[in-house]
Amino acid sequence: MAQVDAPAAHDINEIRTTFVHNLAKGHTRENSLKIAQATVNYIRRIIALEKYENIEDLLNVLRTHLRYSISLAPTELVVRNIFLIAMKLAREENMRVLVGVDKEVGNPYDSLNTLWKAEENSANASATGKKMRKGLAATIKEILVELDSSRELIVSRAVLQLNDTVLTYGVSSSPTLRFFLESARRTIKMRQILSVSSQLDDHSGPDFTSSISLRDVAAAMTDVTKVLLPVSVVFPDGSALMPAGSLSIAHAAARHAVPVYGLAAFYKIAPYYSADAASAVNAQAGIGLPVKLADSLRHRVILSPVFDVVPAHLLSLYISNSGAVLPSHMYRLIADYYHPEDLTEEL
Template sequence: MTEQAETSSEINDARIAFLLQLRKRQNRAPSLTIAKETTKFLRKLIELHKGNCIKSLISEILDEGRKLSASEAYEPIIRNVVLMVSKMARDEAMRIRNEPISPYESLNTLWLDSMHSDENKANYKEVKKNLKALTKELDREMSICRPNIAEHAPTIIRLYDTVLVHSLDQSDTLKEFIHKAQETAKFSVITVTSRLNSNYPSYANPIELREVASKMPEVTKIVLPCVAIFPDGSCLLPSGCLSICLAAKRHSVPVYIVAANYKLTPIFVSDVSPMILLKKPSIPFKQAAEFNGSCQILEPAYELVQADLVSGYALNTAVVIPSHISRLKEDYYHALDLLEYS
């Protein structure tokens, strides 16, 4: 077996192991776990790459990203992390050559393609070494994203607020956000759930989704977890959140979304149906046996919520209004990657 074939086999094995790690869980893995596992796989890919130029390394990162996205179409976080790492590679190559990092800073980028130069080969080993270190730094930043998001809690949740949340038992980011707010203010928490028998903290009052309309006049703030944020300010939230946001708009209650920066999706998706995971219908086993083969019950895990229903996004770095989400795109993603990936 040639060296190239052996490397290709190792990359293929690493990809399969990564996908199995995601699929072996009965429930969806936490977003942070998916992001960190994707970063770990890409670091392995960078280490195994046997090319001699930066362009081939970036191409392989994007190619593997397309394969992963095709296998896990409902996980936008995988694509986001792939594009983040690709931007790191481009920025590191430009930094070593002392060229403008942003493609918007110089007109030279209109006709100069630094990825094809002879000097690119000479810098390849240095870029590869630095890129591995940058992916480790990205992994560390992901590990502290929850505390950073929670730092915004005291500015959003005030004394004697009544805060309505969704899926408190499933979102660690939301839990930490509430705990941080409790350090500075006394307030009550209402959590919407489909499983009233779940174990909730003593401070949370669980209700069903059908009770939201009657409780909304008491609510002063709404804080929800997030799956993905799109460039137009809309977002993908757990099923049931759309009804909550519509009720909040009717009663003029502000809605805040807590999300890490790796959930910022740079590519607008006109049809989000391939990204919506279907979960098992919550019906009794006896009825499920009767319906088997006669009908199909679809229960989506996520819902698309439009930007006009959201008051702000609590991210790692700041609280951002929906209309400003698109401005953050170039901080994490490169324009050429978005063009090649789409």
């Protein structure tokens, strides 16, 4: 999926169907950068092809498309993040057309030091859809640029040092992690890179790594100096969704006081808290069983979680494209990417 240049279809319904179909098909999940890029392209087509008269129209159009996508692919939290980022940009574009670039627009978040302010009704004012379309197309395109550069920026954060023994997990499904390790290897001489695989005889890690199985992690941890994990989604409280198996690795690391780093680009920062993220996401994660076997197991519950929720206290640092972020500071980044009114919406 995810051609960076989306097919030149001119029917928005067709584009939508293709997008959602690509999200839902297949047993293995695409990497989230590709999903993010595909979502941006999808949004670009929406902005170009849909009809909207004002900002309310535009937000509603985006909301409708978002609802459609997440009802069919509810586990793809990245899609939701990108849509919400686009909605904030749409609101900003509206203000830019209305009041100009120089005017400072107040922080829309409720804060203790703004409680005395009367509610402003500027939300009702709107630029015309025509005026917004061009500017918004340009700003949305900037997300693509930011996405493209995010990997390079994450790699540029020097976390690894001479003689480190690094333990990683999920390298084969996270291009960012692989890229990170490859470029670190070029400049630093590390003692060893251990790549954990969840199956016993699986040695699918890159050839510069040594493969160990998940059950050996606790024993191997005594020699490890750093743990690097890929992140699927980060929540504002600093906890994260990571590939299933990460939680036990993080626990083993905590047992031996080994720092754990998560690689998380900006589009993985989710703006909402989740009471029970693991069951919400994993409930939908069906596994492919042969029909015959499935029939004989009809009344069994088969547990095959895709993600673990790793709590904030087990993580030392997030490496993001904008810098290194402490888990306890993650909530500060929310205001950079999201508008509060988009978050109160029940989707």
